Amino acid sequence: MIDKQTDETASLYVLDALDENEAALFEAQMQRSAALRDHVRELRDSLHTTMAGAIIRSSEDHAKLHATWQNIQRRLSASNSGESQLSKALPWSRIWAAAAILLFIFNLFLLRQIGATHDENASSPATASLDPAFPPQATSAASSDAVFRMAELQAEIQRMRVDLERNHDVIAQKDRTLQQLHSAYDQGRSQQALLAENYSRLMARFLPFYEGREGLSRFTVIEMVDARQPQGNTTRRPFAELAEQFLIGSETIVAADPSLFAGPVVEAAATKPSATGLAAISLSEAGRSHSELLGSGEATGFTVWRDDEQKGFLDIYNLPEPGPGHEAIVWARASDLEPYVLVGTLPPLENGSGSLFYSVEEPGFSPSEILVTAEDANAIGDQPNVGRILLRGP
Amino acid sequence: MLPENFNTSDRLACGELSRIARGDSLALEQLFQRYGAAILGLLRTLLSGQEQTVEEILQDVFIRVYREAGSYQPAKGKPYSWLATIARRMAIDRLRKNSRRPQFVTIEKEQVENIGDHYLPEILHNGREHLDTALLNQILNELNETQRTALELAYFHGLSHQQIAARMGLPLGTVKSELRRGMIRLKDSYHRCHDR
Numbered sequence: 001m002i003d004k005q006t007d008e009t010a011s012l013y014v015l016d017a018l019d020e021n022e023a024a025l026f027e028a029q030m031q032r033s034a035a036l037r038d039h040v041r042e043l044r045d046s047l048h049t050t051m052a053g054a055i056i057r058s059s060e061d062h063a064k065l066h067a068t069w070q071n072i073q074r075r076l077s078a079s080n081s082g083e084s085q086l087s088k089a090l091p092w093s094r095i096w097a098a099a100a101i102l103l104f105i106f107n108l109f110l111l112r113q114i115g116a117t118h119d120e121n122a123s124s125p126a127t128a129s130l131d132p133a134f135p136p137q138a139t140s141a142a143s144s145d146a147v148f149r150m151a152e153l154q155a156e157i158q159r160m161r162v163d164l165e166r167n168h169d170v171i172a173q174k175d176r177t178l179q180q181l182h183s184a185y186d187q188g189r190s191q192q193a194l195l196a197e198n199y200s201r202l203m204a205r206f207l208p209f210y211e212g213r214e215g216l217s218r219f220t221v222i223e224m225v226d227a228r229q230p231q232g233n234t235t236r237r238p239f240a241e242l243a244e245q246f247l248i249g250s251e252t253i254v255a256a257d258p259s260l261f262a263g264p265v266v267e268a269a270a271t272k273p274s275a276t277g278l279a280a281i282s283l284s285e286a287g288r289s290h291s292e293l294l295g296s297g298e299a300t301g302f303t304v305w306r307d308d309e310q311k312g313f314l315d316i317y318n319l320p321e322p323g324p325g326h327e328a329i330v331w332a333r334a335s336d337l338e339p340y341v342l343v344g345t346l347p348p349l350e351n352g353s354g355s356l357f358y359s360v361e362e363p364g365f366s367p368s369e370i371l372v373t374a375e376d377a378n379a380i381g382d383q384p385n386v387g388r389i390l391l392r393g394p
Numbered sequence: 395m396l397p398e399n400f401n402t403s404d405r406l407a408c409g410e411l412s413r414i415a416r417g418d419s420l421a422l423e424q425l426f427q428r429y430g431a432a433i434l435g436l437l438r439t440l441l442s443g444q445e446q447t448v449e450e451i452l453q454d455v456f457i458r459v460y461r462e463a464g465s466y467q468p469a470k471g472k473p474y475s476w477l478a479t480i481a482r483r484m485a486i487d488r489l490r491k492n493s494r495r496p497q498f499v500t501i502e503k504e505q506v507e508n509i510g511d512h513y514l515p516e517i518l519h520n521g522r523e524h525l526d527t528a529l530l531n532q533i534l535n536e537l538n539e540t541q542r543t544a545l546e547l548a549y550f551h552g553l554s555h556q557q558i559a560a561r562m563g564l565p566l567g568t569v570k571s572e573l574r575r576g577m578i579r580l581k582d583s584y585h586r587c588h589d590r
Contacts, residue, residue: 008570011577015548016483017555037469041397043577044471046584048478050533051436051549064449065430069423072453076419076460 002039010036014043078159103154110146299352299391303370312358312367319352319390322374329375331384332360332367340371340384369393396468403428407473408466415464422460429474430456433481439550440485447488455481486552533583541576544569 002010006029012018013026030036301316314330322328328346333339343358360367372391373384396405407428413421433455437448458480466476534542540562547553547561559569 004574007578008574011574012548012555012570014577015545015573016479016486016552017548017558017573019554041469041471042399042581042585044475044479045399046581047545047549047577048475049472050580050584051545061431061434065426065434068434068449068452069426069430071449072422072426072456073419075453075457076422079457 002036006036007039010040010043014040014047078163079155103150107146107150110150301370301372301391301393303367310359310363310365313355314358314370315355316346316349316372316391317353319346319349319372320374321352322390323388325377326374326388327377327380328390329373329380329384330358331371331373332358332365333369333371334366335368339382341365342380342382345380346372400468400472404472404474408468411459411463411466411473414460415466419460422456425459425473426456429477432474433477436478436481437485440482440552441489451481451484451488454484458484482549482552489552533580536579536583537576540564540572541579544572545576545580548573 009018009022009026013023018026030040297318299316299318299320301314301319303312303314312332319328328349330343330346331340332343333341341360341362343360346356347354370391370393371384371389374388374390375381375385379385396408400408407425410421410425410428414425430452434448434452437451437455438445441448441451455477459477466473470476471479537545543562544558547558548555553561555569555573556566558564558573559566562569564572
């Protein structure tokens with residue numbers, strides 16, 4: 001049976017309206033009475049549940065609760081990471097030892113202040129509880145709460161410091177990455193602009209090579225040229241350059257594997273490594289350079305032969321007209337001791353100049369000499385008419 | 395063994411507290427979903443007009459729960475009571491720390507009568523045994539004006555019985571008696587409604 005006075009005290013206790021001594025006495029009394037403990041529990045549950053029903057609802061509760069929960073998660077996460085970082089922060093041990101001493105002194109000061117405040121406000125309700133099941137009540141709890149709060153603040157400062165250092169590193173690294181990306185982007189844009197500019201200037205130029213007859217054949221070079229170049233400037237490019245680009249790739253003929261070539265080309269390349277590797281064909285004296293031959297205005301030419309393909313390439317400049325009723329016939333022979341082999345009839349050349357392929361229908365043939373003669377169109381025989389030689393060499 | 399008067403929600407909350415004590419943060423989230431709104435409302439009433447402080451203390455309450463869940467004892471009260479006690483004491487401590495007199499917010503009669511529009515903690519909505527708003531309205535209306543004012547001053551503003559007596563201009567003994575009667579009436583009404 002609970003008497004009226006105890007009941008009053010129980011009500012005040014549940015409302016935290018007792019001072020520290022009263023609360024302590026009542027809690028001691030509760031320890032001795034299960035009925036009193038049950039009574040207090042029922043008072044407490046009915047009080048909180050009922051009073052909570054009088055609380056005004058806000059339409060912003062949902063957003064507020066969501067934000068609060070995220071903050072709680074962040075604090076708990078920071079707390080956990082802060083604790084793990086603290087255990088690793090050995091170099092800071094001295095600093096934190098000093099901080100702990102300062103904190104201890106500050107806490108002593110705080111406790112004295114709180115004690116003084118408590119003396120002055122003896123009539124204030126107690127918020128310190130002797131009941132371990134429920135949180136400590138106010139006044140005597142203030143000191144432990146203050147210490148707890150200080151410890152929390154200290155831990156939070158440490159967490160913030162660790163987070164700050166970590167964030168500095170991350171930010172610096174991201175800055176570097178960002179700068180690299182910016183640089184790469186700028187470079188890419190420059191290249192793209194250059195390519196776009198170059199592309200816009202390009203136009204296709206078709207360079208026809210000559211229709212062959214018999215052993216001669218035709219090919220076409222499609223060359224991309226600067227569109228700003230005057231249309232009339234269609235100077236034929238040297239065969240050596242074309243051969244480099246379209247026959248064996250970007251390397252020069254000399255630099256290519258010499259085993260692929262045979263005949264005068266190989267010999268020329270072997271004796272004159274600085275030459276383009278083409279064998280010059282000229283009626284003039286030997287030993288003149290390609291540029292000299294080209295600049296002379298004389299009939300001249302260059303040739304290259306690939307044994308593996310059994311095919312040769314012939315570049316002719318300034319070839320004289322064969323004359324009315326005559327055709328320019330190409331001959332080749334493997335050596336001075338061998339007879340000439342008919343290669344074919346040269347097509348009409350523009351200004352006596354042109355480029356063409358040639359082949360010889362003899363297995364294992366490797367020419368050592370090219371001969372171009374003017375033959376009667378109606379009397380072309382197995383061997384050249386030595387009456388008029390248009391070009392011979394090397 | 396949980397007390398018999400614990401409803402389903404109370405029992406679930408006890409389980410959550412038990413898991414929180416073992417470091418289960420998911421259980422903390424569940425407990426927050428269960429009681430967060432209730433505690434928010436309580437703090438808003440206690441710290442009227444201090445929304446920033448309300449949010450801070452709401453965070454502090456659940457962080458404290460996370461750290462001290464192991465000290466909760468069902469035999470001493472329901473989980474919500476435990477949380478409400480923590481929240482209320484933190485709020486009152488903050489008010490005192492800031493040396494501010496509590497803002498007096500009287501629960502107007504019409505607010506009580508229109509309690510259906512008011513916030514009700516989820517504890518009251520979880521489980522079959524929940525109390526509805528009308529019953530809570532009825533419980534509060536069963537208090538006389540003196541009892542309700544004294545309870546509000548003690549509960550929402552953390553005043554001592556001496557301070558309540560001074561505030562209301564009543565003898566100390568009268569305040570004690572009115573508080574006691576009000577508490578008993580709350581308890582009886584609560585149980586009566588609960589047992590329906």
